[in-house]
Amino acid sequence: MLAETVCSAVSAAGLGIAAITAYRRRFLAATRVAAYSLVPVGLVMTGVVQWVSGIVFKPSVWIGFGLLGAAWLLFMATRAVERRGGGTRKERKAAAAARREAVAPEASAPSLGAGRAPAQPAARPQGKPAANEDFSDIEAILKKHGI
Structure with missing residues (x-):
């Protein structure tokens, strides 16, 4: 009224x-x-x-709204946990196995952390010049053209 x-x-x-x-x-x-x-x-x-x-x-209506809010919060919390990788154990084991089976293990070696030493470069054959010696010819050509 x-x-x-x-x-x-x-x-x-x-x-x-x-x-x-x-x-x-x-x-x-x-x-x-x-x-x-x-x-x-x-x-x-x-x-x-x-x-x-x-x-x-009506208080019962407000309790209902509270329950709907709690259900929504639980739903969003489970989605957040899923996104962080908190799935089942089988899913986590499968993901770990997939990570171990890299296509090119040597390519990912530097990303393994600071504990490992980088791979040593192979010894250079006697007849081949060093990489920076090869670039000296290119630098001379570029200087000749004023670049």
Whole structure:
């Protein structure tokens, strides 16, 4: 009963503001204010206000909303754990086995950590020049062309 009275008062005040706005020759704004002020009375007449006030003032409804929130939090927590890799033991073992079976084990050797020493380069044959000696020819060509 109180909610219906408040909605009626809000609508009456809105219609009064619309009348003042129309008196100032702002008809478009006055029409918009009148439309907004008729919404609360329409909600009262359709029974929406009574339905909403019944929901708001019942403790069992709030307990239901709390349970829905708890279910949502549990659902999101399980998704977060799944994303971090906390699946079943079989899934974790399969993932560990897949990591061990690398296609090129030597290629991933530097990423294994600081505990391992890097692989030593192979000894250079006597007839081949070092890599930086090969680049000296390229540097000379680039200097010749002014690059």
